[in-house]
Amino acid sequence: MRFAVIVFPGSNCDEDMYHAVVDQLGESAQLLPHTATSLAGFDGVLIPGGFSYGDYLRCGAIARFSPIMPAIIDFANQGGLVLGVCNGFQVLTEAGLLPGALHENTSLEFICKDTELKITNPNTRFTSAYTTDTITLPIAHGEGNYYCDPDTLAQMQANGQIVFTYTDNPNGSVADIAGITNAQGNVLGMMPHPERAVEALLGLTDGLGLFESMAQATKTAL
Numbered sequence: 382m383r384f385a386v387i388v389f390p391g392s393n394c395d396e397d398m399y400h401a402v403v404d405q406l407g408e409s410a411q412l413l414p415h416t417a418t419s420l421a422g423f424d425g426v427l428i429p430g431g432f433s434y435g436d437y438l439r440c441g442a443i444a445r446f447s448p449i450m451p452a453i454i455d456f457a458n459q460g461g462l463v464l465g466v467c468n469g470f471q472v473l474t475e476a477g478l479l480p481g482a483l484h485e486n487t488s489l490e491f492i493c494k495d496t497e498l499k500i501t502n503p504n505t506r507f508t509s510a511y512t513t514d515t516i517t518l519p520i521a522h523g524e525g526n527y528y529c530d531p532d533t534l535a536q537m538q539a540n541g542q543i544v545f546t547y548t549d550n551p552n553g554s555v556a557d558i559a560g561i562t563n564a565q566g567n568v569l570g571m572m573p574h575p576e577r578a579v580e581a582l583l584g585l586t587d588g589l590g591l592f593e594s595m596a597q598a599t600k601t602a603l
């Protein structure tokens with residue numbers, strides 16, 4: 382499987398994402414600058430965390446207009462797997478590829494700690510490799526407070542689009558939401574960082590299952 386890891390000015394988890402899929406998973410990947418305009422030859426897109434364009438206006442609001450975005454939107458609309466983590470999740474909501482928005486944490490503080498997550502939908506292209514329903518991943522964000530209107534929430538619940546929830550909500554997210562997919566299930570956004578939890582040396586390994594699930598889903602589909 383060949384992943385594109387998108388690099389915006391201000392991304393700071395791009396190398397971690399690359400390390401996770403190449404060094405830990407054994408798949409191939411390429412760091413792709415925000416100025417690129419094509420995703421030809423890639424089977425999956427990883428939008429990493431960070432502070433794209435300095436978080437000016439709102440997190441992800443400027444990245445959403447970068448040259449690579451039309452290609453990402455096309456890729457997603459054709460059913461390609463797209464993962465956005467943290468700032469990547471914010472970019473995906475700004476781009477309209479995922480419903481809702483990320484507000485400031487209710488504490489108005491940047492929160493950096495390990496969190497326990499419940500896998501609320503194990504039957505997705507991002508979670509199928511997990512054999513447990515509870516995992517621990519780190520969070521590191523100032524604007525992770527997920528919001529959507531009640532109708533959208535009900536629709537997502539009915540469609541199984543809520544994939545991860547916090548067991549102890551750290552940021553005020555509606556329905557304890559930590560990660561969601563689009564209705565088609567090929568785009569996932571999540572605030573916790575799976576790429577920071579892929580080897581014992583980092584203290585956590587629960588992120589690996591997510592990348593394994595993506596690789597399996599792509600190989601099955603090919």
Ligand SMILES: NC(=O)CC[C@H](N)C(=O)O
Pocket residue numbers: 429430431432433436440466467468469521522523524525
């Ligand atoms: N780690 C991240 O991607 C942080 C995202 C964003 N800059 C925030 O603070 O919410």
